[in-house]
Amino acid sequence: MNTLSYGLLSLLAQSSFSGYDLMLRIQPFWPAKHSQIYPLLAKLEKEDYISCELVPQRDKPDKKVYSLTAKGKEALKAWFDQPAAEPALRDEMMLKVFCLSYAKNESARNMLAGRLAYHEERHQTYELKLAQLREKPEWPEEGLPSPKHPLFGAYLLTRKAIMTNEANRAWCEWALSLLPEEH
Amino acid sequence: MNTLSYGLLSLLAQSSFSGYDLMLRIQPFWPAKHSQIYPLLAKLEKEDYISCELVPQRDKPDKKVYSLTAKGKEALKAWFDQPAAEPALRDEMMLKVFCLSYAKNESARNMLAGRLAYHEERHQTYELKLAQLREKPEWPEEGLPSPKHPLFGAYLLTRKAIMTNEANRAWCEWALSLLPEEH
DNA sequence: CAGCTATATGTCTATATTTACATATATAAA
DNA sequence: TTTATATATGTAAATATAGACATATAGCTG
CATH class of the missing domain: 1.10.10.10 (Winged helix-like DNA-binding domain superfamily/Winged helix DNA-binding domain)
Incomplete structure (x- = not known):
C-alpha cells in the first residue's frame, strides 16, 4: 500500500x-x-x-x-493517524530560475510570462471548481460545509489551490517587474 | 539528460x-x-x-x-529556451484532506497543526536564507541584485519560497479555524 | 472519409526514484 | 565507550512513474 x-x-x-x-x-x-x-x-x-x-x-x-x-x-x-510525508514539489522552472542571470532577458521574460499565464488559467479552473461544488445538491443551503460534511475536504483543497496559486501568480508578476521590458 | x-x-x-x-x-x-x-x-x-x-x-x-x-x-x-514541464506537487496530506470528514476531529486538528508548525519552521529557514544572501560579499551595497547579477536567481527563488509558504501557512490557520477546538 | 478528441481499459518497457547496503573520518553527546 | 550526527562517496536492489503500444466506441472537424 x-x-x-x-x-x-x-x-x-x-x-x-x-x-x-x-x-x-x-x-x-x-x-x-x-x-x-x-x-x-x-x-x-x-x-x-x-x-x-x-x-x-x-x-x-x-x-x-x-x-x-x-x-x-x-x-x-x-x-x-500515521504521520504524512513532507510535500514534494518538482518544478523545472525553479531550476531554470537558478541560472536566470545566464539567460537572455527575452528568454527569462517569456518563461515567467508563460508561468503567469499558467497561474491565471489555473485560477479560472479553480473558481469553476468552487462554483461546481456550490451547485452540488449536497452543498449546504447556508454557510460552508461543516467538518463532518462530505464536501468539506474538497472545499478545503480547492481553497488551498486558489491561495497557493495566487501567491505564485503574484510572484510571477513581481519577478517580471524586475526584468527590463524590451520594445 | x-x-x-x-x-x-x-x-x-x-x-x-x-x-x-x-x-x-x-x-x-x-x-x-x-x-x-x-x-x-x-x-x-x-x-x-x-x-x-x-x-x-x-x-x-x-x-x-x-x-x-x-x-x-x-x-x-x-x-x-525549451518549454519547461508543469510543476508537480505530491503531498500526502492533501490526499488525507480529501477524506477529512471520515477522520476524528482530533486527528484532523493534529494533522493541520503539524503542517502549520512545518510552515512556521520553513519560514524561519527561508528568512535565514535571505539574511545569508544579504551577507554575501557579492550582494549589492544598495538595492536588490539586478537580473544579470549571479545572486538574482537565488533571491527570486527564496522570495518565491517565502510567498508560497506564507499562503500555505495561512491556509492551515484558516482550515484549523473551521475545526472545533476540544478542551 | 480521414484524422482528432474524449471516454474507457489494459499491458509492457524504460526510466526515475527510493531504500538498503557499504565504507570512512571527525565531533559531540550519553 | 557506545551511539549518534554531519561530512563524504559509492553500489545494488526494489519500487514508482512515465512513455509507448494496443484496442474499442462515439462525436466532431476538415
Whole structure:
C-alpha cells in the first residue's frame, strides 16, 4: 500500500468512481498516468480494499465502477493517524530560475510570462471548481460545509489551490517587474 | 539528460560544488537522494558537461568538487529556451484532506497543526536564507541584485519560497479555524 | 472519409526514484 | 565507550512513474 493507493481510497471515500475518473481526479494532488492507476486498482480489488462493478454505457465504452469496502475504510482510518510525508514539489522552472542571470532577458521574460499565464488559467479552473461544488445538491443551503460534511475536504483543497496559486501568480508578476521590458 | 541533470548544471552555473553540497542544495527544488546524484554526476563528468577535482580536507573526508565545463554551459543555455514541464506537487496530506470528514476531529486538528508548525519552521529557514544572501560579499551595497547579477536567481527563488509558504501557512490557520477546538 | 478528441481499459518497457547496503573520518553527546 | 550526527562517496536492489503500444466506441472537424 503506497501513497497513491491511499489516494485512490480517499477519493472512493467520497463516492464510487471508474478508474478513468479516479485517474482524472487525482491529478491535482498526486499526478499519475492511467498505466499506473489501472494495475493498482486491480491489486486493490484483489486484496479486497475496493469492490468493482461493470457498468455498461450507451454513448461511451463500458466502465468499471469501484467502491470502497469495509476493509478499505479501515485501512483509510488507520492511514489517517500515521504521520504524512513532507510535500514534494518538482518544478523545472525553479531550476531554470537558478541560472536566470545566464539567460537572455527575452528568454527569462517569456518563461515567467508563460508561468503567469499558467497561474491565471489555473485560477479560472479553480473558481469553476468552487462554483461546481456550490451547485452540488449536497452543498449546504447556508454557510460552508461543516467538518463532518462530505464536501468539506474538497472545499478545503480547492481553497488551498486558489491561495497557493495566487501567491505564485503574484510572484510571477513581481519577478517580471524586475526584468527590463524590451520594445 | 533528464531534469535533475539540468538542475545540477544550474547549481554549478553559480559556483563549484561537491556532490554532497549539490545533493543538499537541490532538495528544495528537486528532491533527490545522494544515491541518485552521485551516479548522475559521474555520467555528466564522463560526458564532459562537468569537470571534477579531488579536494583533500583535514577535518572532514576528502571531497570531489565539480565545475561546469564549456559544453555544460552550452547545454544549460539550450535547455533554457525549451518549454519547461508543469510543476508537480505530491503531498500526502492533501490526499488525507480529501477524506477529512471520515477522520476524528482530533486527528484532523493534529494533522493541520503539524503542517502549520512545518510552515512556521520553513519560514524561519527561508528568512535565514535571505539574511545569508544579504551577507554575501557579492550582494549589492544598495538595492536588490539586478537580473544579470549571479545572486538574482537565488533571491527570486527564496522570495518565491517565502510567498508560497506564507499562503500555505495561512491556509492551515484558516482550515484549523473551521475545526472545533476540544478542551 | 480521414484524422482528432474524449471516454474507457489494459499491458509492457524504460526510466526515475527510493531504500538498503557499504565504507570512512571527525565531533559531540550519553 | 557506545551511539549518534554531519561530512563524504559509492553500489545494488526494489519500487514508482512515465512513455509507448494496443484496442474499442462515439462525436466532431476538415
